[in-house]
Amino acid sequence: MDLALIQTIPFVLAFLYAIPPLRAALPLPVRTWVATAIMAILVVALLGYYPYIEAAALSQGSVVRVIEWVPQLSLSLTFYLDGLSLLFGLVITGIGAGITLYTGYYFADDPQEGDRFMMWLLAFAGAMLGVVLAGNLITMFILWELTSITSFMLIGFKGGKYADARFGALQAFLLTSVGALALIVGIVMFGSVAGSLTNGGGFVFELDTLLNLDAAAIAKHELYALIVVLVALGAFTKSAQFPFHFWLPGAMSAPTPASAYLHSATMVKAGVYLLARLYPPLHLSDLWVSLLVSVGVLTMLIGAVFALTKRDLKGLLAYSTVSALGSMVALIGLPNYEGMKAAMVTIMAHALYKAALFLSVGTIEHNTGSRNVDELGGLRQYMPRLTGVVAVSVLSMAGLFPFFGFVAKETLLDGFLKWKDPNGTLVLAVIAVAATLTVAAGLMVFWDVFIKPAPRAIHYHDAPVWLDATPILLAVGSFAFSVAVGFGVIFQPFLQTIVPKTFELKLLPPDGFANTAFQISTAALLLGAAAFALRHAWLPALAQLERLPVSGSALFKAFVAGLDKIGDVALRLQSGQIRYYLIVIFIAASLMIWGYGAVENPLSFFGFALKDPPTFETWVRTFMLVLACAAAFFSIIQKNHLFAALTLGVTGYSIGVIFLLEPAPDVAVVQFLVETLTTILIILILGRISQKQREDASNRLWKGYLQKRTGFPIGVLRDVAIAGMVGTAVFFFTLAAMTTRTTTTEVVDCAQGFVPAAIQIPIENDETGSIVIPRSLSIAAYHLCNTKNQLGVTDVVGAIVADYRAMDTLLEIVVFAVAALGVLTMLSRGLSITNPLAPRQNRVAILQEEWDKKELAEIKDATDLATPFTKLVARIVLALGFLVAASHIVTGGDAPGDGFTAGAFLGLAVSLWYVVYGYREALNRLRILRPYYLLMAGLALGTLNALLPLLWGQNMLSFVNYGAWIGVDGLLKEVGLKFTTTLVFEVSIFLTVFGGFMLVTETIAHPKAADMEDSPLKA
Amino acid sequence: MEDLAMAAAIGTLFGMGVFQMLRRDLVKAAMGFALLFNAVNLFILSTGAYRGASAPYTTNLADGKATSDPLVQALILTAIVVSFGSYALLLAMVNLVSRRFNRIDSDEVKELIN
Structure with missing residues (x-):
């Protein structure tokens, strides 16, 4: 199967689980099994690559799949599969299939939660698979982050109920994100170093280039140390290495399937994967060895010690996972190749036994309601199957022959034994101690939970049988793998994946008891068993460690609290009042213009501006401009809103005259129509706001915000100053725009x-x-x-709107339609007090009551002006409107007017109906004209028209003469028509604009929109 | 001269719009936006490259007449309609505030929220 397909499938599954009707298509057990089967198919698909990788292993063979995107910029989607990615891919899909099955039954009581969980789990599986299959470091990083996000959702899955789930999720997310920040910097540096080594510049992120770089040359580069530290930081945070280890136990608030999958088998190993992946180019230095071995071994010890302090089974397993991750990191740090081999074997063994243990704990919690060692005991009589599973897994974890963990521990010790370093003995001693403690911890899980009698009665209820399937399979794996090794299967490609060297893997050391590794591991087993037997003597003392004054989690909390404090300071600047934001924006913007003016000497523009002598037209234009400004000024000082709105209308009409003088007939027509509509709109809105509110607001018009304190309208003065500042800035800006260009009055050549x-x-x-x-x-x-x-048209403006800049226009009509729907939403639904955005529910509810009693009575239907004469006018205007609209659209190509004017004109005619007939009657009489349908038809037609040219092999929004295609072009020409994309687009503009105008008027004309039971706006 | 008058008018309208936007009376503040829309449309118009005395029709061009700039006109045409949409949205918001808080004074509404 194609790697791209393998990568896509988990995401598709997650998507299907995200959509209720899709997932409901199959009943719960069936969809669980289908998802499991699909994940299993991925395992088989990946195994299909095994023979090829095995055959090519010695030459470090890999499969590279490139999907080109922008080849000119060498941007492409690359997948890279070699032994290492194959190993991880198999772990992710294999354990993933098992976890999918387990999850389906684990959540059997609450399918809804289960589906939500499954969605995130599968999305994680896709992301994790992406990390290991990515053929490009940047792609890998993106998916790396996606695993953090999905992990956040899974840890915080029960965050709605439990604060510790929220905290655990946040802690894990922030820590891994900080590491990821370091990582991306490291990746980019590495990319540039690689670029300078291969191309002589630029960046290289493709894995197949990076992995073949000369490691010695990289180690000599001045950025090398920084790159190693940054990449290691990313890996350490992700793989819970000391001192970042504490997020992993904190993440145990995730539902157990997630803990088993993400926080034990896969995601936490992403850091290990990264280190192994970049081992070939980066490993050649003492820094690499000392950093990885010291951090890894320390983590190993700390994990093993703290695992014993935990009475919570998941916490215990989490710390033991930390310990195992430490061993993997340390092994990758080893300068001999045996370390890499041991790391790979450890990864396999750990995934098998730890996932099984986690899932068993999940089942225990599911069945007994507890996962505390002190509350449990004697479970072997209730769950015989799981007893076997846990026994096998614990023994594998302890490293007992003949389980796979034994092979892992032998290779691990072997790797460290072959490391000739002055500190080698110390490191080996620490590892032996950690191994001993791990044995004790493992026995505690098995003995205290399954064998030792329960301290008190356990409320046990059975779980679905299939819940045991995955743990049993994993336990069988722990055994089967070592059997396979015994028969000589050595997983060649996995072992020599990074280093081109043939390794051997033996079940038992050939030299038997003479083998040092075997001696150490046997000693660790015996000591561990002894320590377990004597646990009552030392465990309480060790448990004191839990009460350390300094813990990672506490430090993290303090750090976050400190950040919050800084945030508080920043928050104080955020007053929450739009006015202050506006003031800052305006002042900043005008200062920028002023700054430019200071450089460019604004006075020089006057010379240009004055060079044309005034003509008659100039005087007319100037007069209109003065009129516009004067009207605007009156609208400002006018206290009465109605008069202010009317004077504002004068401004709009004056500007319409300016457009007319330009000459810009199309624009002028639209300006006049829209200005009229605007005035009607504001009058209607004013009708919906009670007299008292308006008067109150008007009376305070000149009372400044600070007047309460100072008794002086300082706010108004400040606003005058700001307005003056902005106004002059705009003045100079306009002058500069107009005079730094050559405007011509010549005929275009x-x-x-x-x-x-x-x-x-x-x-x-x-x-x-x-x-x-x-x-x-x-x-x-x-x-x-x-x-x-x-x-083929003569109106250039229309042509630009409907063809040359059709994309703009299409988007603008969409914006307009959305604005109209916004008005509808706000005035129908937004008024509802159940709106979640409503601040201070109780307080506002009282206001609402107050309103219902008093204010509503005062509001009259401002729109009822019905007399026989006005009705006649309204009818004539509407009929006329349709005629005008039709003519504007049809002849729009050659004469003033187009879809916009047609829509605005009809909108105006309809709004007249609402004014004359009143809301109800107008609605009744215009029942055929529903604005929603108009909007839908307009937008659909516009989109269709944009796409249709594709049929002719042209680009979207290209010009097509439909008439010629049907064969009626000549016929239409006879009557002066052209059936083209332009015409269709004009129609769609018309429909949308008309629908939008109508929707706005209809909504606003409704005097009590939200209060009428039968209001169509409630539908 | 004409440029100067135009620039002065645009600056004045814009400044007055800004002043209106900063009013505590929300209806007035909404009207400020209308002033801004007009000022901006005028600004776009003033940046046209052609200052002919006839409308931008190819027939006029064929007759050898200088035309005005069609591009800025097309830009304004759509802008006017979208401005109307935003203005309607603003007014609807004012209406919403008036209903919910029984006030159209932004400072008082702010006090109610806090």
């Missing part, structure tokens, strides 16, 4: 031939050295010259 100007703009240095960009090459000239021959 189409003979020049226009290429899009942005590409062609030459950049020249004038004598003063500044850059001059001649702006006369506007793309507008291209539009002017080509509209007729390319689109």
Whole structure:
């Protein structure tokens, strides 16, 4: 199976589990089995690569699958599979299949939770698989982070109920993220070093290049030490190495299947994987050895000691996992190749016995409600199968012959024995102590829980039989693997995956008791058993360690609290009032312009600006501008909202006249129509706000915010200053924009031939050295010259809207539709007091009551102006509106008006109906015209029209003459029509704009939208 | 001269819009946005590269007449409609605040929330 497919499947499964109707398609046990089967298929698919990898192992063979994305930038999705990734891939999919099955039955009582859990678990499986299959360090990093995120969700799975789950999730996430930050810096540095070694520059992140680099050359690079430390930091945090180990026991608040899978078998081994993966290019230095061996061995000891202090079975297993992870890291640090071999064997053995133990603990908790050693005992009579499983797994963990853990421990000791280092003996002694403690911990799990009589009665209830399937399989694995080794199967590609050397793997040392490793491990077993027998003598003393004044978790808490304190200071700057944010933004923006002005001398612009002598038109235009400003000023000082709205309308109309004088007929028409609608809109809204509220607000209009304290309208003065500052800045900004370009009144010379100007703009240095960009090459000239021959229409503005910049327009009508729906949502649903965003529920609820009693009575339907005459007018206007709209669309290509004007005109006509007939009647009479349908039709048509050109092999939004394609082009031309993409787009603009306008008016015209039981807005 | 008048008007309208936006009366603040929209549209118009006296139709061009800049007009055309949408949204929000808090004074609403 293709690696890309293998990688995708878990994500697809997670997605299917995420969507209720999809997962509900299969009943619970069936979907559990299907998911398990699919994961199992992935195991088989990966095993399919085994023969190839085995055959090519000595030459470090690998499978590289490249899916090119942007080959020009050498960006591609690469998968890389060699012995190491295959080993991890098999662990992830194999244990994953088992965990999937276990999860399905573990959550049998609460399928909903189970499905949610399964979704995250499968998403994690995909991410983890991605980490080991990624052929590129950056891709690997992204998936590495994804494992942290999914792990966060799984640890905090019960965070809704338990605070420690939330804390554990956060702690794990923050710690691994800090490590990941170090890691990404290390990766980028490594990429640049690799780039300088291969290409003479740039970055290289592809694994098949990185792994073949000259390790000696890298070790000599000045960044080498930093890279090793940063990468190791990433690996240490992920793999819970001292002093970051404490997140792993904290993560035990995850449901047990997650603990077994993520926090024992796979994710915590990602750090180990990373170190093994980068071993070939990075291992050649003393730093590598000393860093990894010291941290690894220390972690091993600490994990083994703290495991014994735990009475919680999961905590115990978590610390013993920490210990095992330490041994793997230390082994990868060893400068001899036996270390790598031992690490691989340990990974396999650990995944088998530890996952089995975790799952057994999960079942114990499921069946008895407890996982505390002190509360449990004598479980062998209740769960005979699990007793066997735990016995085998514990013995494998202790390293007893003939279980696979024994092989692992022998190879581990062998690796350290072959390490010729002055500190070798010390390290070996520490390892022996850790091994002894691990034996004692293992026996505690088995004996105290299964054999020793229970201290008190246990409330036992049985679990589904299938819950035992996975632990049994894993325990069988612990045995079967060593049998396989006994028969000479040595998992060649896994062992020599990183180093090109043939290894041997023996079940029993050939020299028997003369073998030092065998002696040490036997001694550790006996001592461990003895220590267990005498545990009552020393365990209470050791348990005191739990009460250490300094623990990692406490330090972490203090650190986070400190960060919070800093956050509080920052928060004080965040007043929560939009006004202050606006003030900061405005001042900052205008200061930027002022700063530019200080450099460029703003006065120089006046020279340009004054160079044209005033004509008659200039005076008219200036008059309109003055009128606009004066009206705006009156709207500001006017206390009455209604008059303010009307004077504001005068501003809008004056600007419409400016557009007309430009001349910009299309724009002017839309401006007039929309301004009218805006005025109607604000009048309607004012009708919905009670007189008292408006008066209250008006009366305080000039009372500054600080007046309470100072008695002086300081706020108003401040705002005048800010407005002045911003206004002048905008003034100079506009002057600069207008005068640093060459505006021409010449006729466009189409003979020049226009290429899009942005590409062609030459950049020249004038004598003063500044850059001059001649702006006369506007793309507008291209539009002017080509509209007729390319689109067959004469209105250039319409052509730009509907064709040249159609993508813009499409997005804008979507925005408009969304805004209209937003109005609807806010005014129908948003008013509901059940809105979760409503602040201070109790207080607001009282206000709501108050409102219902008093204010509602005061509001009158401001829109009822029905007289026979107005009704007649409304009818005529609507009929006329349809005619105008039709003509605007059809002739829009050659005359003023287009979809926007058509939509705005009809919107206006409809809003007149609401004003004249009142809400209910207008709604009744216009029942056919439903704004939702108009919006939907408009957006669907626009999108379809954008996509249709693909059928003609053209790009999206290209121009297509549908008429010519159907064969009616000539016929249509007779009547002066053209059936093209442009026309269809105009129709879709019209429908959307009309629907949007109508939706807004309809919603706002409703006087008591939220209060009417039969309101269509409630639907 | 014309440029100067235009720039002055744009600056004035923009400044007044900013002043309005900072009012505690939410209706007035919403009106400030309307002023800003107008000022920005005028600004876009003023950046046009062509200052002909006839409308941007290819027929005018064929007749040898200088036309105004079609590109900025197309930009404004869509901007006007979208401004209306945002303005309606703002006013709906004001309406929402008025219903929920029985006030349209932002400072008082703020006191109610805290």
